[in-house]
Amino acid sequence: MTAFQVELNHISMTYQSPTTETEAISDICLGVTQGEFVSIVGPSGCGKSTLLDIICGLVKPTQGSIQLQRPVGYMLQRDYLLEWRTIRHNCMLGPDLQKHKMKEARPYVEHLLETYGLAEFADHYPRQLSGGMRQRAALIRTLALKPDVLLLDEPFSALDYQTRLAVVDDVWNILHTENKTVILVTHDIAEAISISDRVVVLTARPARVKTIYELRFATADPPLQRRQDENFRKYFDAIWKELDIHVSS
Amino acid sequence: MLAVEQSPDRKAYLRKRHLHRVIVLMTQIMLLLAFLLVWELVANARLIDPFITSQPSRMLATILRLHYDGSLYMHVWVTFVETFWGFILGTGGGFLCAVLLWWSRSLNEISEPYLVVLNALPKVALGPLLIVWLGNGSAPIIGMALLISIIVTIISLVSGFQDVDPDKIKLLQSFGASRLQILTKVVLPSSLPTIISTLKVSVGLCLVGVIMGEFLVSKAGLGYLIVYGSQVFKLDLVMVSIVILAAMAAILYFIVSFFEKRLLRWQK
Ligand SMILES: Nc1ncnc2c1ncn2[C@@H]1O[C@H](COP(=O)(O)OP(=O)(O)OP(=O)(O)O)[C@@H](O)[C@H]1O
Numbered sequence: 001m002t003a004f005q006v007e008l009n010h011i012s013m014t015y016q017s018p019t020t021e022t023e024a025i026s027d028i029c030l031g032v033t034q035g036e037f038v039s040i041v042g043p044s045g046c047g048k049s050t051l052l053d054i055i056c057g058l059v060k061p062t063q064g065s066i067q068l069q070r071p072v073g074y075m076l077q078r079d080y081l082l083e084w085r086t087i088r089h090n091c092m093l094g095p096d097l098q099k100h101k102m103k104e105a106r107p108y109v110e111h112l113l114e115t116y117g118l119a120e121f122a123d124h125y126p127r128q129l130s131g132g133m134r135q136r137a138a139l140i141r142t143l144a145l146k147p148d149v150l151l152l153d154e155p156f157s158a159l160d161y162q163t164r165l166a167v168v169d170d171v172w173n174i175l176h177t178e179n180k181t182v183i184l185v186t187h188d189i190a191e192a193i194s195i196s197d198r199v200v201v202l203t204a205r206p207a208r209v210k211t212i213y214e215l216r217f218a219t220a221d222p223p224l225q226r227r228q229d230e231n232f233r234k235y236f237d238a239i240w241k242e243l244d245i246h247v248s249s
Numbered sequence: 250m251l252a253v254e255q256s257p258d259r260k261a262y263l264r265k266r267h268l269h270r271v272i273v274l275m276t277q278i279m280l281l282l283a284f285l286l287v288w289e290l291v292a293n294a295r296l297i298d299p300f301i302t303s304q305p306s307r308m309l310a311t312i313l314r315l316h317y318d319g320s321l322y323m324h325v326w327v328t329f330v331e332t333f334w335g336f337i338l339g340t341g342g343g344f345l346c347a348v349l350l351w352w353s354r355s356l357n358e359i360s361e362p363y364l365v366v367l368n369a370l371p372k373v374a375l376g377p378l379l380i381v382w383l384g385n386g387s388a389p390i391i392g393m394a395l396l397i398s399i400i401v402t403i404i405s406l407v408s409g410f411q412d413v414d415p416d417k418i419k420l421l422q423s424f425g426a427s428r429l430q431i432l433t434k435v436v437l438p439s440s441l442p443t444i445i446s447t448l449k450v451s452v453g454l455c456l457v458g459v460i461m462g463e464f465l466v467s468k469a470g471l472g473y474l475i476v477y478g479s480q481v482f483k484l485d486l487v488m489v490s491i492v493i494l495a496a497m498a499a500i501l502y503f504i505v506s507f508f509e510k511r512l513l514r515w516q517k
């Protein structure tokens with residue numbers, strides 16, 4: 001057996017509510033190795049966020065089991081910076097909640113703020129920052145505890161296209177140099193192809209694994225360059241068809 | 250911000266804004282002065298009977314008399330202390346209850362109908378009971394202030410706590426936060442505006458409770474002065490007490506507003 005850093009065994013999830021029950025995930029198995037970048041794409045509302053919640057341990061699956069390397073960093077769909085904290089204080093949220101990590105994290109967070117051009121905004125409040133800066137602050141907050149595994153839930157969806165391409169490049173560089181294991185949920189097929197080692201396509205709700213694409217590019221190409229690669233179009237068409245078939249059926 | 254860099258448009262805007270404010274303030278002061286003047290003249294001309302309506306000059310004389318014999322400060326102090334304790338106990342107790350109800354969903358559901366009924370009940374109806382139970386010192390008066398403020402405090406704080414974005418809570422949970430940490434790091438800070446507006450309402454309600462309590466049973470305080478004045482037909486005394494009460498309510502309100510500005514700096 002390979003040493004997976006994240007391993008999902010036959011995960012199923014059904015939400016109960018007074019009026020109805022909703023089957024969100026049905027029998028998903030997935031293994032992710034150290035340093036791998038996996039993207040998950042699927043029709044909207046199929047259960048992608050639910051899957052990340054389960055991996056993070058926020059939601060208990062109705063069936064199946066998970067093995068993973070903690071700590072896990074989870075970046076939510078919106079940045080959710082706390083507006084009463086300064087940027088520095090926001091980035092220190094994780095260590096702040098786990099007191100003993102405080103001393104260790106402080107210089108690391110300062111270093112990250114410096115690297116990602118937020119040092120001079122460290123004492124500003126979130127409302128004073130642009131969307132791209134807020135997103136970077138949220139990423140620093142996610143990295144502050146030095147997680148081995150990162151879960152990203154459409155972290156770039158709030159950004160405009162230009163900023164988004166730049167931030168994706170940034171983030172890829174950061175995560176690649178730190179050799180993090182990443183699971184990224186996205187709506188954007190091009191983004192998934194440009195950034196990942198593997199793309200997992202899910203079916204409509206309840207989510208099942210439909211196809212898994214092993215992407216073959218000259219490794220270590222940053223996302224922007226990948227978009228020029230001849231294979232890019234090929235993968236794009238294939239995945240797009242796969243999702244599209246589902247929407248029209 | 251350098252004044253030299255202001256554009257002509259900006260200057261014109263600022264001047265207009267300033268002028269507007271001055272006009273509003275002046276009008277407010279003039280209105281008050283005009284009202285007092287008319288009152289004084291109408292009373293002097295015996296168009297109204299100053300014996301039952303009082304008049305500004307008599308009120309001034311009464312204030313000075315109370316000032317010289319020192320009883321003014323004694324009564325204000327008594328009312329202030331009672332309001333203070335009613336406020337501390339009412340908001341403190343209300344806050345603790347609200348936290349408890351946020352903590353336990355079932356407790357919240359169980360207590361809901363009781364809170365609704367207690368909120369609707371006119372608390373003054375409990376006055377006689379309070380006197381029997383707590384005697385005739387300050388205790389029943391503070392009890393009245395507490396009763397009036399605590400229920401409203403609980404209800405509005407709980408709904409404020411529950412309005413917190415669940416995704417922010419999810420964010421903290423993803424960092425492995427405990428329930429206590431969720432309370433102190435997200436729920437309380439993001440409900441701060443609600444907490445402050447609740448305090449503002451509560452301070453006013455406490456004063457209402459104290460005056461009602463003093464009407465029912467007291468030997469001192471502004472409420473006592475009002476009741477005493479009306480019984481012995483010294484309407485000057487009643488009017489003076491009401492004016493002082495209004496001033497006191499305004500001061501208490503501004504104290505809370507002061508804290509509001511300091512605590513909510515991040516909103517600016
Ligand atoms: N707490 C909950 N209780 C009940 N049903 C839920 C809950 N959370 C999600 N669901 C349902 O589960 C399904 C999957 O939701 P989920 O948020 O995981 O989808 P998603 O793929 O992330 O969607 P999107 O692409 O819009 O982000 C939806 O039908 C949703 O209504």
Ligand SMILES: [Mg+2]
Nearest residue numbers: 048049050077
């Ligand atoms: Mg989602």
